[in-house]
Amino acid sequence: MNCYYHPDTPAIGLCKYCQRGLCSDCTAHAGDSLACRNLHEGQVHSMEALFQRNILQAKRVGSDYLRNTIFYGSVGILFTAFGASQLKWLGLQAAVYLLIGLALLWAALANYLESRKYQ
Numbered sequence: 001m002n003c004y005y006h007p008d009t010p011a012i013g014l015c016k017y018c019q020r021g022l023c024s025d026c027t028a029h030a031g032d033s034l035a036c037r038n039l040h041e042g043q044v045h046s047m048e049a050l051f052q053r054n055i056l057q058a059k060r061v062g063s064d065y066l067r068n069t070i071f072y073g074s075v076g077i078l079f080t081a082f083g084a085s086q087l088k089w090l091g092l093q094a095a096v097y098l099l100i101g102l103a104l105l106w107a108a109l110a111n112y113l114e115s116r117k118y119q
C-alpha cells in the first residue's frame with residue numbers, strides 16, 4: 001500500500017480517523033495512534049480520549065456486576081439450601097424460600113453473564 005497523499009511513496013501506517021495510508025512525511029503521532037499530519041490529528045486525539053474513557057467505564061460497570069453476582073449467589077444458595085432442607089416439615093413456606101433462592105441464583109447468573117461482556 002502507498003501513501004494516500006503521495007501515490008509513489010510506500011505507506012508506513014494508517015490514519016486512525018480516515019484509514020488512509022500515510023508515508024513518514026504525512027504521519028503525525030496522536031497518542032498511540034497515527035493521523036494525517038495537519039489534517040486529522042485533532043480527530044484522532046479525541047477518538048483516543050473517548051476510547052480511554054470507555055475502557056474505564058466498562059471496568060467499573062463490569063466489577064459492579066461481579067459484586068452483584070457474589071451477593072445474589074451467596075444469599076440465593078442460603079435460601080435454596082434452607083428451603084430444600086425444610087421442605088418436608090414446613091411445606092409451602094419452605095417452597096417459597098426455595099423459589100426466592102432460585103430467583104436470586106437466577107439474578108446471580110444474569111449478573112455474571114453481564115459482567116463477562118466487560119472483560
Ligand SMILES: [Zn+2]
Pocket residue numbers: 003004005006009022023024025026
Ligand atoms: Zn505521504
Ligand SMILES: [Zn+2]
Pocket residue numbers: 015016017018019020035036039040
Ligand atoms: Zn486522516
